[in-house]
Amino acid sequence: MSLLQSFRSFFSIADPYYEPDPETALMVFDLQEIAVVCHKLRPRQFGQVEYRGRYWSATCLEDLVLLPGTRVKVVDRVELILVVTPIAAVQSRAVLSKKRIEQTA
Structure with a gap:
């Protein structure tokens, strides 16, 4: 089970009757937007x-400490908690993926 799945299952246990409406969530919440860290984010806290x-309360599932002022990308939302990743990590993953594709071609 991935860390994100365990994070989601924690909240589903807290409220077993909660079933989000995907259409409503898409209308009121856009993923992949930019947020700014206000209070330090420690790994899995x-x-x-x-x-x-x-x-918003937020967490980062990567083993990084994100300091105030860091720009992050919102990748998911679990109830009222945003799941974020630093923009630099997103960009470096894209570069690594591109290099892997070029190497396999």
């Missing part, structure tokens, strides 16, 4: 980010 002018 909660911190705070500013997203669309509001403060």
Whole structure:
């Protein structure tokens, strides 16, 4: 089970009757947008980010400490908690993926 799956299962246990409506979630929440860290995010712990002018609890599933002012990409939302990844990590993964594709071709 991946860390993200275990994170989601933790919240489904907290509220076993919660079933999100995917269409509504897409209308009111856009993933892949930029947020800014307000309070330090430690690995697998909660911190705070500013997203669309509001403060949200957030977590990063990578083994990184994200300091205030760090720009992050919102990759998921579990109820009222945003799951973020640093923009530099997203860009480096894209470069690594491109290199792997070039090497296999």
